[in-house]
Amino acid sequence: MNTSSTEFNRSNKVALVMATCNGAPFIEQQLDSILKQTHSPDLIIIRDDVSEDSTYQILSRYAHQHGFQVSQNKERLGVNENFTRAVADVPDEFLIAFCDQDDYWLPEKLEKSIALLQQIAIHPNQPALVYSDLELMNEAGEILHTSVHSQRGQHRYFHVWETFLFGNMVSGCTIVMNAAMKKIMLELPRNQPFIYDAWLAMAAFGFGNIAKLPEPLIQYRQHSNNVTFSEHRSKNRIERFQSHWKMIFQSNTFLQDEITLASAFYSKYANCLSNSKKESLEALIALQGKPYLTKKLQFEMSFRKFWINRFGL
Numbered sequence: 115m116n117t118s119s120t121e122f123n124r125s126n127k128v129a130l131v132m133a134t135c136n137g138a139p140f141i142e143q144q145l146d147s148i149l150k151q152t153h154s155p156d157l158i159i160i161r162d163d164v165s166e167d168s169t170y171q172i173l174s175r176y177a178h179q180h181g182f183q184v185s186q187n188k189e190r191l192g193v194n195e196n197f198t199r200a201v202a203d204v205p206d207e208f209l210i211a212f213c214d215q216d217d218y219w220l221p222e223k224l225e226k227s228i229a230l231l232q233q234i235a236i237h238p239n240q241p242a243l244v245y246s247d248l249e250l251m252n253e254a255g256e257i258l259h260t261s262v263h264s265q266r267g268q269h270r271y272f273h274v275w276e277t278f279l280f281g282n283m284v285s286g287c288t289i290v291m292n293a294a295m296k297k298i299m300l301e302l303p304r305n306q307p308f309i310y311d312a313w314l315a316m317a318a319f320g321f322g323n324i325a326k327l328p329e330p331l332i333q334y335r336q337h338s339n340n341v342t343f344s345e346h347r348s349k350n351r352i353e354r355f356q357s358h359w360k361m362i363f364q365s366n367t368f369l370q371d372e373i374t375l376a377s378a379f380y381s382k383y384a385n386c387l388s389n390s391k392k393e394s395l396e397a398l399i400a401l402q403g404k405p406y407l408t409k410k411l412q413f414e415m416s417f418r419k420f421w422i423n424r425f426g427l
Contacts, residue, residue, distance in 0.1 A: 128209040128228060128290070130155040133196035134173065135163040137215035139253075140335060141172055147218045153225035155181065155211065161200045162186040163193075169215075194302060194310050197286075201299045207238075210296060212311075214287040216335045217248075218255070223331040227290035234323040235292045241322030243291040243314060245284045247330040253337045261330060272420040273326055275319045275391060279398050280372055280413050284324075286311030288332055295322070301382060308375045316379050320395075321386040366406045369413070373402050 130148065134141060148155065158181050162170045170186050177184040183203065187196065197212065204210055209231065211224060227244050235242035250259040263269045268283045277283075289311060298317045302310055318324035376398045384392055394416070401409050 126209070126228065126232070127156045127205075127207070128153070128211055128224065129157040129159055129204040130211045130213050131197060131200035131204065132158070132160045132213040132215060133163060133193055133200060134160060134165060134169050134215045135190075135193075135196075136165045136167050136169060138165070138167040138169045138172060140216035140337075141169060143255075144213070144215055144217055144219070145176055147220075148213065150221055151219065151224045152222050153228060155224065157181050157183065157204070157208065159183045159200045159203050160185070161196050163196045164188075164190045194306075195304065197310055198299060198302055201296055204296060206296075207293050209290060209292055210299075211290045212286050212288075214334075216337070217287055218251070218333040218335070220331050220333070224290070226327060226329075226331060227288075230325055230327055231290055231292060234325050236323070238292070239294055241292065241294045241298060241317055243284075243289055243295055243318040243322065243324050244327060245290075245315070245324070246288045246327040246332065248285060248288060248332045248334040249330045251333045251335055253335065255333075255335075257333070258336065262334060270421065270423050271417060272422060274420060276394065276416045277420050278315060278319050279376065279394060280369065280416060282312040282315055282375075284311050284315035285334070286314075287334065288327075289314060291318075303378050303382075306374065306378055308371060308378075312375050313379065316375065317383065320379070320383065320391055321388075366409075368406050368409050369398070369401060373399060377402075 148158065160173055160183070162173060162185070164187055173184045176182050187199075191199070201210060209228060211227065213219075227246070231242060231244045234244070248262040249257055250262055250265065251257050259265045261269065262285070263283065266283075268281075271277050273283050286309060291314065295314060295317070298314060299310065302313050315324065376395050380392075380395050380399060384395070387395065397412065401412060
């Protein structure tokens with residue numbers, strides 16, 4: 115990608131970060147898809163989290179190639195900490211692309227992501243992030259669903275701050291972000307139940323810039339050893355009624371993950387938010403311990419202006 119802007123060239127360098135753990139069955143396919151990108155990453159940082167299979171041995175075969183930086187942790191760190199340390203190794207001013215160990219990147223994934231990121235990253239000090247939908251495939255590489263967002267019902271509403279607060283729609287493996295986001299990743303709280311992608315997306319929606327690419331650029335692999343989107347598919351009307359009934363009269367964990375994220379984020383970045391966004395975050399946090407119907411009402415009020423096709427396909 116050519117440009118006459120010196121600053122564009124400098125900020126156009128991209129580091130890919132990957133956190134691996136027992137990914138031997140599929141990691142070669144993922145790495146090969148990275149090497150076939152129309153925009154090649156300048157640096158590929160891979161941290162293995164003490165794999166018990168042949169993952170690290172496979173990575174070692176790639177380590178001699180230009181741009182690869184492969185290391186293995188001395189003890190198991192977990193996904194968040196492993197990715198955080200990989201991001202810490204990225205040189206300043208590099209763009210950062212997150213990558214899982216068992217997916218498959220379509221050839222223009224990086225090129226199209228970087229092009230959109232450059233459009234929204236107006237100021238180098240302002241956090242900016244782009245993401246995309248995903249295709250869902252099985253272990254054999256057969257496509258099960260052409261849109262994870264559609265499978266989860268996330269195509270039915272606009273992706274904005276107000277809807278993000280009630281459920282993250284940004285998958286970490288699709289994220290490409292600018293250098294200003296690095297500091298936010300390094301400030302990810304330890305020992306929290308939420309994943310890094312929700313933390314980054316909240317910052318981008320909250321006080322940065324964020325945009326979704328118009329097409330899926332990753333084939334996400336569903337298999338027995340990973341956390342799949344199949345657990346979060348869109349429910350039909352009967353299932354929604356049953357879920358509401360259970361929440362009203364039995365357990366009430368509705369929005370608990372979102373409230374936990376909001377509380378941690380508020381304690382760190384409240385002063386970075388506009389008054390309206392701060393108030394909406396405070397309203398979400400205030401739902402802690404409230405009855406299900408109170409939470410559901412707040413959900414409905416937040417979404418009411420942002421539905422595209424609430425009950426359609």
